[in-house]
Amino acid sequence: MAQPQMDVFLAQMGTTDTRKKLSLGTDIINYLGNPDNTIECDDIGHFIDSTVPWLTNSNFKTVSRLIPHIVKLLSDPTATVRDCAFNTLVECYKHYGDRLRIDLTKKYNLPAARVPPLMTRFDEVRDTGLMMTTASAAGMEG
Structure with a gap:
């Protein structure tokens, strides 16, 4: 059986x-934008957890394009996907x-x-000093 595309990404x-990162970002966005494609992979949580550091490493334009897909996953029927x-x-x-x-x-x-729970969690992160230096120095482009 072929390796799931999300694992390839x-x-x-x-x-x-x-350049490869930006190309990969476009490939991921195009893949996720097609409702016929599956998000099946060995560990979707690992994929999502790996995406944030990858995005913060010179991919600010890419992150704003991924947010709609992440927001859509908040309504996924699977609780694990919603939580991720x-x-x-x-x-x-x-x-x-805050951007x-x-x-x-x-x-x-x-x-x-x-x-409400998301905004509360954002407040907790801000109030406990868990913000990265990039939070004030860089914003999302979009």
């Missing part, structure tokens, strides 16, 4: 070549700060039940 995230999407947004917040909060409330249709 995960293996390619280790590259340090910026929630945690991914929290990790993104650590890196991008992400503003974008989420203005640009995206978050599930109403997820907004």
Whole structure:
């Protein structure tokens, strides 16, 4: 059986070549944008956890294009996927700060039940000093 495409993407995230990263970002976005494609992989949690550090390494344009897909996963029927999407947004917040909060409330249709816990978690991250230096120095482009 062929290796799931998400696992192929995960293996390619280790590259340090910026052009390859941007190309990979486009490939991932195009793949996730097609509803016929599956997000099946050996460990979706590992894929999502690996995406945040990968994005913060010179891929600011890419992150703003991935956010809609992550937001969509907040409504996934599988609780594990919803939790991973929630945690991914929290990790993104650590890196991008209130710009992400503003974008989420203005640009995206978050599930109403997820907004209060997500904003509360953002506040906890900010108040406990878990923010990265990139949260104030860099924003999301989009």
